[in-house]
Structures are given as C-alpha cells and as structure tokens.
Amino acid sequence: MQRDDPPPLDEDDVPGQLPWSQMAQDMAVTLWPSFLAASVATMFFFAFFDPSLFGDGAMPPRWLTHRMAGYAVGFFFFWAICTLSSALTLYLVRTARQQGPRGGR
Amino acid sequence: MNASPAKDTAQPASYYEARRKIYPRETDGRFQRLRYIAIWVLLGLYYLLPWIPWDGRQSVLFDLPARKFYVFGLVFWPQDFFYLTWLLIILGLSLFFFTALAGRLWCGYACPQTVWTEVFIWIERKFEGDRNRRIKLDKAPWSLEKVLRKGGKHLAWVLFALWTGFTFVGFFTPIHELWGKVTQFSTGPWETFWVLFYSFATWGNAGFMREQVCKYMCPYARFQSAMFDRDTLIIAYDTGRGEPRGARARNADYRGKGLGDCIDCKACVQVCPTGIDIREGLQYECIACAACIDACDAVMDKMDYPRGLVRYTSQHAMEGATAHVVRPRMIVYGVLLAALVVGFFVSISLRTPVGLDVMRDRNALYRTLPDGSIENVYLLRILNKDTQPHVYVLGASGLPGISLEAGETGGTGGRVRHEVGPGEVYSLPVRVRVPRDEATGSHEILFEVAAEDGPRLKASREARFLGP
Numbered sequence: 001m002q003r004d005d006p007p008p009l010d011e012d013d014v015p016g017q018l019p020w021s022q023m024a025q026d027m028a029v030t031l032w033p034s035f036l037a038a039s040v041a042t043m044f045f046f047a048f049f050d051p052s053l054f055g056d057g058a059m060p061p062r063w064l065t066h067r068m069a070g071y072a073v074g075f076f077f078f079w080a081i082c083t084l085s086s087a088l089t090l091y092l093v094r095t096a097r098q099q100g101p102r103g104g105r
Numbered sequence: 106m107n108a109s110p111a112k113d114t115a116q117p118a119s120y121y122e123a124r125r126k127i128y129p130r131e132t133d134g135r136f137q138r139l140r141y142i143a144i145w146v147l148l149g150l151y152y153l154l155p156w157i158p159w160d161g162r163q164s165v166l167f168d169l170p171a172r173k174f175y176v177f178g179l180v181f182w183p184q185d186f187f188y189l190t191w192l193l194i195i196l197g198l199s200l201f202f203f204t205a206l207a208g209r210l211w212c213g214y215a216c217p218q219t220v221w222t223e224v225f226i227w228i229e230r231k232f233e234g235d236r237n238r239r240i241k242l243d244k245a246p247w248s249l250e251k252v253l254r255k256g257g258k259h260l261a262w263v264l265f266a267l268w269t270g271f272t273f274v275g276f277f278t279p280i281h282e283l284w285g286k287v288t289q290f291s292t293g294p295w296e297t298f299w300v301l302f303y304s305f306a307t308w309g310n311a312g313f314m315r316e317q318v319c320k321y322m323c324p325y326a327r328f329q330s331a332m333f334d335r336d337t338l339i340i341a342y343d344t345g346r347g348e349p350r351g352a353r354a355r356n357a358d359y360r361g362k363g364l365g366d367c368i369d370c371k372a373c374v375q376v377c378p379t380g381i382d383i384r385e386g387l388q389y390e391c392i393a394c395a396a397c398i399d400a401c402d403a404v405m406d407k408m409d410y411p412r413g414l415v416r417y418t419s420q421h422a423m424e425g426a427t428a429h430v431v432r433p434r435m436i437v438y439g440v441l442l443a444a445l446v447v448g449f450f451v452s453i454s455l456r457t458p459v460g461l462d463v464m465r466d467r468n469a470l471y472r473t474l475p476d477g478s479i480e481n482v483y484l485l486r487i488l489n490k491d492t493q494p495h496v497y498v499l500g501a502s503g504l505p506g507i508s509l510e511a512g513e514t515g516g517t518g519g520r521v522r523h524e525v526g527p528g529e530v531y532s533l534p535v536r537v538r539v540p541r542d543e544a545t546g547s548h549e550i551l552f553e554v555a556a557e558d559g560p561r562l563k564a565s566r567e568a569r570f571l572g573p
Contacts, residue, residue, distance in 0.1 A: 025321055032322040047186035067170050068295040
C-alpha cells in the first residue's frame with residue numbers, strides 16, 4: 001500500500017476537526033436519543049389520532065388541525081419533551097456523587 | 106466536566122481524548138467492492154423507488170395527508186398500524202439475529218450514516234484528491250485553487266443533500282407533483298421545511314459528523330456487544346501471527362530476526378474511518394467496514410505473505426477452538442424470526458380489504474316510534490381498502506324482528522346497499538328498529554357488511570342496542 005508515502009499518523013500539526021467539545025457531546029446525547037424516541041412516539045400517536053379530528057372543541061387552534069401541520073408540530077413537541085427528559089437524565093448522571101469502580105463494575 | 110470513572114476502556118484519564126481529524130485513506134479490495142454494491146443497491150432503491158409507477162400511482166408512497174400507505178399493490182390504513190408494529194419487531198429481531206451471527210454487518214454495509222458518509226467522502230475525493238492531497242490542501246494557505254476545490258466540494262455536497270431531502274419528502278407526498286412545485290418554487294411551507302430539514306441532517310451527518318455519530322451518538326454501537334458471543338463473526342488482527350511487528354526489507358528473513366508477519370505499515374490504521382488501530386483488539390468504535398482487511402491483504406500480497414493477518418473470524422476461531430455457526434442462540438432467534446416473517450406475509454395476504462366502524466349516536470339513548478317500536482341511531486363507517494369499487498350490503502342481526510334503515514338510500518327489509526369507491530371511507534347514519542317487546546334493556550347486536558361481488562370481503566362489528 002505504499003502508493004505515495006502517507007505522512008505518519010501521529011503527526012501533530014495535521015489540521016483537523018477537533019474532538020467534540022463537552023457541549024457538543026452533551027447536545028448529541030440529548031438531542032439524538034430524544035429524536036429517535038420522538039419519531040417512535042409520533043408514529044404511534046398519529047396512527048391512532050388524526051389531527052384533522054382535533055378541531056372538535058374550541059381548544060386547539062384551527063391551523064393545528066391541518067394534518068401536515070399537526071404531524072410536524074406533534075413531532076417537534078415530542079422531540080422537545082424527550083429532549084427535556086434526556087437532559088435531566090444527563091444532568092442527574094453528571095451531578096451524582098462519583099463512585100470509583102470498587103471490586104469490578 | 107468529570108471523566109467518567111466507570112468507563113472500562115483502555116483509554117486513560119479522560120475518555121474524550123484529544124483527537125485529530127481522520128482522513129480515511131481510500132481502499133480497494135473484496136470488501137470495499139461489496140460495500141460499493143451495498144451502497145449502490147440501497148441508495149438506488151432510495152432514489153428510484155418513488156419514481157417507479159405502479160397501478161397508475163407511485164409504487165411506494167406514505168401518503169400522510171391522506172393517512173394511507175401504498176406499498177406496491179398494497180394499501181395500508183391507520184387501522185393496519187399493527188402491521189407496522191409487527192414489522193418493527195421483525196426488524197429489531199433481525200438486528201439481533203444478524204449481529205449475533207456476523208457482528209456489525211449493519212454498521213459496515215447498510216446503516217444510512219455509513220452509506221451516505223461513503224458518498225460524501227467520494228465527492229470529497231473527487232474535488233480534493235486522495236488522502237495525502239487532502240491533508241496537504243488543508244495545510245496549504247488559501248489560494249484560488251483551494252477555494253475552488255473546497256467550494257466545489259461544498260456545492261456538490263449541498264446539491265446532493267438537497268436531492269436527498271427532496272427524495273425523502275417524495276416518499277410522503279407524490280414526487281412528480283412535488284418536482285413540479287420545486288421547479289416553480291411553489292412548494293408548500295411544510296414540504297419546504299421537511300426538504301430542508303432532511304437535507305440539513307444529511308449534510309451535517311454525512312459531511313461533517315461522520316463516524317463521530319457512531320462513536321458518540323449511536324445506541325446500537327454501545328449495546329451491540331451484548332448480542333455478541335464468542336462465535337460471532339468479528340474483524341480481528343491475528344496477534345499470534347503478526348507479533349512482534351516491525352519494519353523489514355521485502356525479502357528479509359524476518360522470522361530469523363524474531364519478527365511476526367505485521368510489517369507495521371499502519372495501512373490498517375490509515376484506512377480506518379473511525380481512526381482506531383485494529384491491532385489493539387476489538388473496540389466499540391469499529392464499525393466492521395472491513396477496510397483494514399482490504400488494506401492489509403494488499404500489503405500481504407505485496408510482501409508475498411499469506412492474506413488474512415486481519416480478517417473476518419470469531420473469538421473461538423482465534424483461540425484455536427471450533428467456531429459454531431449453528432448454536433442455541435442462533436436457533437432461537439432464527440425460529441422466532443422465521444415465524445414472525447411467515448406470519449407477517451400470511452396475515453397480509455389474508456387481510457380482508459374492508460373495514461367497518463360503528464359509533465352510537467350520542468344524542469339519544471333510544472326513541473320510541475309511533476308504532477311502538479324502539480329505534481337506536483348509529484353512525485357506520487364502511488372502509489373499502491381495496492383498489493376497486495364494491496357494492497356493499499349492510500345488515501343487522503341479533504334481535505328478533507330487527508330492521509335497518511339508512512338516511513338517503515332507504516332500507517328495504519333490514520338491508521342496505523351502497524357502493525363504496527376504492528380507498529373510500531363511507532359514513533352513513535343508520536336507524537335500527539326493534540319491536541317494543543324485544544327491546545327491553547340492553548342487547549348486543551351485530552352489524553355486518555359484505556361485498557356483493559366478493560364473498561371474502563366481509564366485516565362485522567358488535568354494538569349495543571338500548572331499550573326502555
């Protein structure tokens with residue numbers, strides 16, 4: 001595989017994509033699992049509830065009863081709630097008293 | 106920001122170690138070709154399916170606004186949601202089955218993250234050249250050439266991402282109409298939004314985040330090890346054969362010098378899209394793309410050593426024990442999976458394409474008619490899930506002397522006929538009458554709907570009939 005001398009891998013001045021900052025990682029681990037959960041929730045919820053039938057009472061605003069709007073708003077609502085849950089979990093795990101591994105895991 | 110002490114990987118102190126940009130080196134070989142085939146097939150399906158017509162409509166269309174899913178000749182309704190759940194269970198179990206059998210096949214060959222990343226890297230290579238050129242270009246000061254190369258790459262990425270987002274929305278709204286709207290810049294707000302949303306996700310995930318998604322975000326990457334056993338197919342470096350590694354001349358008597366087969370060329374490390382060294386053993390970052398196998402095989406060929414210093418193998422095989430493909434776990438997963446798949450298709454093929462919903466009128470429990478009989482009112486919904494119109498006959502039974510009358514059509518002898526178009530939901534209020542003597546208290550009655558032309562097209566629903 002010596003096509004054209006690759007520079008040694010541990011060359012420090014290779015410019016690059018930095019490792020993800022703590023912030024980026026926190027965002028990734030809260031937003032992504034909640035995205036997956038929200039997708040499943042949206043699928044199940046709207047399989048049983050048709051947004052166009054929400055307009056029965058005076059409660060929901062009219063624009064929400066358009067199906068496309070209903071689905072989208074529903075999805076982002078679920079995503080927001082799930083993100084909140086993920087963020088709280090992350091926070092609790094982070095702020096718990098750290099215990100070293102004692103006698104195995 | 107504490108490093109997690111519970112982490113049991115070999116990485117010290119902080120497991121968010123400093124990390125340099127990964128410039129995966131291009132490979133060619135058996136497995137790379139296999140991956141290209143997988144990518145062509147999967148992306149081919151993705152980009153072409155919505156354009157393929159079927160029965161005068163789009164072959165695969167998840168028509169969310171109309172709440173109907175078309176999959177070739179089949180039409181699914183919200184009432185069929187149970188099939189989707191069933192399908193998800195099958196997919197989940199398949200993941201278990203194939204992971205136990207062959208490790209992370211999904212990651213290396215089929216995951217959208219890997220597949221689209223591969224395309225984005227291909228585009229990058231077309232504009233910026235191979236690994237060394239890219240490293241040099243990144244280090245070089247800004248020049249016209251650099252601007253053109255980088256700009257071209259980003260433009261191509263954005264266009265490809267937009268096409269991907271457009272195709273995605275094309276699965277949910279008829280793609281021909283959508284294309285017409287796109288060319289006239291008249292897409293609706295939600296269509297525009299979702300095209301951009303999916304494009305942005307593709308662009309960010311495949312262009313920038315790449316293998317970081319696998320490392321930091323993917324749950325499967327973390328729990329797949331629980332599905333592994335010692336017979337699972339993994340990609341591993343043959344330590345016994347390779348060590349001690351070291352550089353040597355091509356024809357040197359390396360065995361005499363006490364060296365193993367690994368020439369320490371680091372080709373396996375350079376091709377790795379997640380930037381790990383496979384020689385350090387199985388790591389959760391490994392997405393089993395087999396690029397290191399191809400790279401090492403090429404080197405082994407050059408050195409005239411036998412191939413397979415890095416290869417698909419299993420822990421048992423590495424330890425010299427016999428590897429078992431058929432084992433209790435595989436049998437259990439396999440039988441379950443086969444049963445679910447067979448059941449799924451049998452159930453779909455036996456599905457009756459007519460549905461019936463019954464709702465009691467909420468305004469009155471019952472009404473006494475001048476002739477003394479008791480009347481209950483219901484709202485019936487006949488759902489023709491077939492692709493052709495049918496004439497349905499509606500009837501009620503369960504009480505002596507029961508008769509049925511529908512609003513506009515007028516009932517005759519307790520039967521009501523009505524034609525329902527393909528995919529139509531027909532709602533009609535019906536009045537059910539029962540002689541006074543039979544109607545005391547609460548009774549169970551049965552509504553039935555049957556197509557005149559197809560004896561298989563039948564559905565029934567129970568309801569309550571209330572009297573004084």
